[in-house]
Amino acid sequence: MSDTTNRRPNFSNLPENVNNRSHNALNIKPTAAKKLVIKNLKSEPKLPDDYREQTWKKLKSAVLAIQQSKPNEYSLEELYQAVENMCNHKMAFLLYQKLYSLTEQYVAHNIEQFLTESMDRYLFLKKMSDTWQAHCNQMIMVRSIFLYLDRTYILQNHISSIWDMGLELFSKYILLNTLVQTRVVEGLLMLIEKERQGDQVDRTLLKSLLRMLTDLQIYDKAFEQKFLQATERLYAAEGQRLMQELEVPDYLAHVDKRITEENERVIHYLDPATKYQLIHTVEKQLLREHVTQILQKGLDQLLCEFRLEDLSLLFNLLSRVKNGLVDLCSAFNAYIKKKGRTIVIDPEKDKTMVQELLDFKDSMDNVVNNCFHKHERFGNSLKEAFENFINQRTNKPAELIAKFVDSKLRAGNKEATEEELERLLDKIMVLFRFIHGKDVFEAFYKKDLAKRLLVGKSASVDAEKSMLSKLKQECGGGFTSKLEGMFKDMELSKDINQAFKQHLTVNSRDLPQIEMTVSILTMGYWPTYQPMEVTLPDQMVRLQDVFKDFYLSKHSGRKLQWQPTLGHCVLKASFKLGPKELVVSLFQTLVLILFNDCYELAFDYIKEVTNIEDGELRRTLQSLACGKARVLIKIPKGRDVQDDDRFRFNDEFTNKLFRIKINQIQMKETTEEQKATEERVFQDRQYQIDAAIVRIMKMRKTLSHNLLISELYIQLKFPVKPADLKKRIESLIDRDYMERDKDNPIQYNYVA
Amino acid sequence: MADENDNERIDENQRPDKMFTLKKWNAVAMWSWDVECDTCAICRVQVMDACLRCQAESKKDSYGKQDCVVVWGECNHSFHYCCMSLWVKQNNRCPLCQQEWSIQRMGK
Numbered sequence: 055m056s057d058t059t060n061r062r063p064n065f066s067n068l069p070e071n072v073n074n075r076s077h078n079a080l081n082i083k084p085t086a087a088k089k090l091v092i093k094n095l096k097s098e099p100k101l102p103d104d105y106r107e108q109t110w111k112k113l114k115s116a117v118l119a120i121q122q123s124k125p126n127e128y129s130l131e132e133l134y135q136a137v138e139n140m141c142n143h144k145m146a147f148l149l150y151q152k153l154y155s156l157t158e159q160y161v162a163h164n165i166e167q168f169l170t171e172s173m174d175r176y177l178f179l180k181k182m183s184d185t186w187q188a189h190c191n192q193m194i195m196v197r198s199i200f201l202y203l204d205r206t207y208i209l210q211n212h213i214s215s216i217w218d219m220g221l222e223l224f225s226k227y228i229l230l231n232t233l234v235q236t237r238v239v240e241g242l243l244m245l246i247e248k249e250r251q252g253d254q255v256d257r258t259l260l261k262s263l264l265r266m267l268t269d270l271q272i273y274d275k276a277f278e279q280k281f282l283q284a285t286e287r288l289y290a291a292e293g294q295r296l297m298q299e300l301e302v303p304d305y306l307a308h309v310d311k312r313i314t315e316e317n318e319r320v321i322h323y324l325d326p327a328t329k330y331q332l333i334h335t336v337e338k339q340l341l342r343e344h345v346t347q348i349l350q351k352g353l354d355q356l357l358c359e360f361r362l363e364d365l366s367l368l369f370n371l372l373s374r375v376k377n378g379l380v381d382l383c384s385a386f387n388a389y390i391k392k393k394g395r396t397i398v399i400d401p402e403k404d405k406t407m408v409q410e411l412l413d414f415k416d417s418m419d420n421v422v423n424n425c426f427h428k429h430e431r432f433g434n435s436l437k438e439a440f441e442n443f444i445n446q447r448t449n450k451p452a453e454l455i456a457k458f459v460d461s462k463l464r465a466g467n468k469e470a471t472e473e474e475l476e477r478l479l480d481k482i483m484v485l486f487r488f489i490h491g492k493d494v495f496e497a498f499y500k501k502d503l504a505k506r507l508l509v510g511k512s513a514s515v516d517a518e519k520s521m522l523s524k525l526k527q528e529c530g531g532g533f534t535s536k537l538e539g540m541f542k543d544m545e546l547s548k549d550i551n552q553a554f555k556q557h558l559t560v561n562s563r564d565l566p567q568i569e570m571t572v573s574i575l576t577m578g579y580w581p582t583y584q585p586m587e588v589t590l591p592d593q594m595v596r597l598q599d600v601f602k603d604f605y606l607s608k609h610s611g612r613k614l615q616w617q618p619t620l621g622h623c624v625l626k627a628s629f630k631l632g633p634k635e636l637v638v639s640l641f642q643t644l645v646l647i648l649f650n651d652c653y654e655l656a657f658d659y660i661k662e663v664t665n666i667e668d669g670e671l672r673r674t675l676q677s678l679a680c681g682k683a684r685v686l687i688k689i690p691k692g693r694d695v696q697d698d699d700r701f702r703f704n705d706e707f708t709n710k711l712f713r714i715k716i717n718q719i720q721m722k723e724t725t726e727e728q729k730a731t732e733e734r735v736f737q738d739r740q741y742q743i744d745a746a747i748v749r750i751m752k753m754r755k756t757l758s759h760n761l762l763i764s765e766l767y768i769q770l771k772f773p774v775k776p777a778d779l780k781k782r783i784e785s786l787i788d789r790d791y792m793e794r795d796k797d798n799p800i801q802y803n804y805v806a
Numbered sequence: 807m808a809d810e811n812d813n814e815r816i817d818e819n820q821r822p823d824k825m826f827t828l829k830k831w832n833a834v835a836m837w838s839w840d841v842e843c844d845t846c847a848i849c850r851v852q853v854m855d856a857c858l859r860c861q862a863e864s865k866k867d868s869y870g871k872q873d874c875v876v877v878w879g880e881c882n883h884s885f886h887y888c889c890m891s892l893w894v895k896q897n898n899r900c901p902l903c904q905q906e907w908s909i910q911r912m913g914k
Contacts, residue, residue, distance in 0.1 A: 508834060532861070569830045577838035578854035598833065605837075611876060611913035613840040620834035626827045635829070646826045703825055741851065741861070749862035789850060791858070 146207035193220035261323035289339035302352025349385040365425035394443030408458035452494040460502035539579035566593040751804040848889035857886035876913040
């Protein structure tokens with residue numbers, strides 16, 4: 055406020071004074087000598103002696119009226135100016151003193167109503183709230199009147215403002231009274247507990263009283279601590295009890311509800327500063343204390359029953375408490391290992407193992423992606439767990455995965471479209487990635503691939519190539535080079551057959567009119583097949599020899615070994631009821647052709663002429679005489695072929711199809727064969743270790759033993775013992791691929 | 807060697823009474839190098855596989871087997887061509903029989 059505005063109300067308010075002054079001013083008149091003389095005032099302006107008492111009386115009556123909620127006889131403006139005047143006449147201190155004691159008296163007087171015994175708690179709180187509201191309203195009014203005091207004297211002297219003074223007094227006389235404070239706090243806690251039990255309570259009342267405590271700055275000391283203790287006690291008991299009573303999903307839902315409620319409590323009436331501790335207390339008592347139990351009791355069930363919503367809730371709740379996710383993750387990991395082990399370990403379930411693994415992986419991925427927010431820790435843990443359990447049974451999962459792929463890539467598998475197949479292969483690759491013995495997979499995969507390629511049973515070249523490129527991407531070119539070689543062999547064979555056909559038309563010797571195609575396989579790329587000598591009819595031998603001469607003339611330094619077990623033929627057959635075409639194996643062909651000369655043949659005779667191995671021949675005859683399409687009749691009838699059985703051409707044979715495929719009866723894969731495959735895998739591993747060692751040494755030139763071993767572990771794709779690696783290193787030293795350093799025996803040097 | 811064998815002669819039209827006639831035959835044969843010893847004496851890897859150095863360099867990836875063919879000396883001993891060409895730089899004799907090394911033929 056500027057001086058002028060400051061002074062003007064003085065003039066208007068104190069008319070006598072003003073008159074005095076103007077009178078003085080008029081006295082100053084220019085003299086005849088025109089000399090300007092400034093004289094002192096004759097008398098200083100003075101207030102009336104009783105001014106102080108009068109004004110205070112006015113103000114006091116106003117304050118009392120406010121306190122008693124009565125109408126005020128003076129206008130507020132008048133009162134305001136009275137205060138201002140008193141202040142300006144150095145009576146501010148006095149004014150403050152008087153106001154203070156007036157307020158003090160009133161507030162102190164108020165206490166009594168709260169001290170009466172046996173008052174209803176709710177009524178007590180209500181009264182307290184009302185009193186507080188009234189006090190606030192009064193203080194606002196008082197402050198408005200005494201605003202000038204607040205802004206000048208109080209501000210300059212750094213003493214409590216009128217509002218603060220009111221609070222201090224209220225606090226001092228009412229809330230610092232132990233009895234009253236206890237009653238208030240206990241009442242509040244009771245109301246909150248009631249609300250926690252599900253009752254409706256007066257939230258406005260709670261809010262008003264809690265605001266009061268905050269305003270009086272006793273919220274922390276008087277209320278918050280006790281409130282948190284009560285919360286802790288309540289939820290500790292509740293947690294204990296409900297963990298016993300409720301199923302985990304229900305418990306989780308309850309906890310979630312509680313946390314929401316407490317959050318609402320903060321929004322509606324608690325001081326925001328309490329939020330952190332309050333929620334923390336709830337989380338601690340309802341969750342942290344029970345994490346182990348929740349996980350033990352409920353996680354397996356949730357995962358088993360695939361309850362995504364509950365799992366999401368579990369994740370969200372546990373992410374609130376310290377180490378909650380760590381514990382959840384390790385429990386998740388343990389579940390996968392336990393469940394996975396049951397899928398993998400039981401030989402009875404081998405048939406469905408891969409499909410189950412795929413489904414299991416899908417569902418666990420789903421859980422991680424949808425419930426666990428794709429949390430990195432869980433993703434990694436999932437992988438680790440799969441890798442762990444899938445390798446708990448050596449070799450078998452690798453073998454079954456290979457066979458599963460075969461079943462999907464084989465022709466006749468119409469259940470999937472190209473894209474579905476592609477997606478499935480991708481999923482299988484994920485399982486494949488977990489497998490330690492990748493070479494076991496390769497061995498079995500190769501065996502099946504050979505069958506698909508040779509019999510032309512592959513469903514789609516694209517799918518085959520796609521699978522191959524996936525394997526290559528995963529394991530490198532070394533892993534797939536032989537598989538690729540197999541495809542290459544098939545293509546080269548096509549070219550050779552075309553050239554052979556041309557060769558035949560040019561050099562058309564008098565050859566049997568059989569459409570002959572030959573698949574030329576590179577030894578080493580393909581699985582090894584047991585060599586088997588059989589006697590072919592002369593015409594076939596001739597044809598074979600012509601081809602052999604032709605082939606060797608194109609490729610010097612090679613030799614060919616025929617694989618009669620893999621050959622297959624198409625036969626024209628004429629039965630009484632009409633001609634048919636039979637798709638059969640070479641062995642079946644050899645047997646059937648014998649019946650051109652004779653209607654009935656003895657087992658011994660067939661064996662002698664064809665020279666087919668005994669077991670193989672029995673199975674072949676079984677397929678022709680005891681299978682679905684019986685082109686031969688066995689005498690006597692019966693499933694197993696005996697030494698003195700006879701066989702007769704079945705002229706009555708009929709079938710609704712023209713072209714009939716007679717399946718070979720597959721020998722059950724014996725343990726010996728299984729062993730052989732494994733033995734071969736082992737042998738291959740030796741070469742791979744050697745190659746890896748040479749590769750590393752060639753690059754590094756010189757390397758310590760330990761570094762070499764650790765690099766080998768990175769490169770090799772199958773489990774291997776350090777002792778085996780040592781053996782291979784010794785062997786390579788013997789063969790002069792590398793040497794021990796002369797000065798440092800644990801260091802190797804590459805020998806070029 | 808078979809010669810003309812009328813009994814087995816296949817001709818459907820002329821001999822409709824024949825019960826089975828072979829129409830198509832898909833034979834399978836495995837080729838390998840025509841060697842006496844299937845291991846290369848220099849690198850001790852089977853001659854059908856690429857030699858150890860070629861395996862280490864994964865040459866076979868893009869070129870298939872062609873890169874690591876077999877070579878026969880006049881002494882009829884055979885080795886990987888890669889192994890032998892390194893060997894003769896030091897010693898122009900067959901590692902197995904110590905005869906002067908000269909190439910008889912190469913695998914193709």
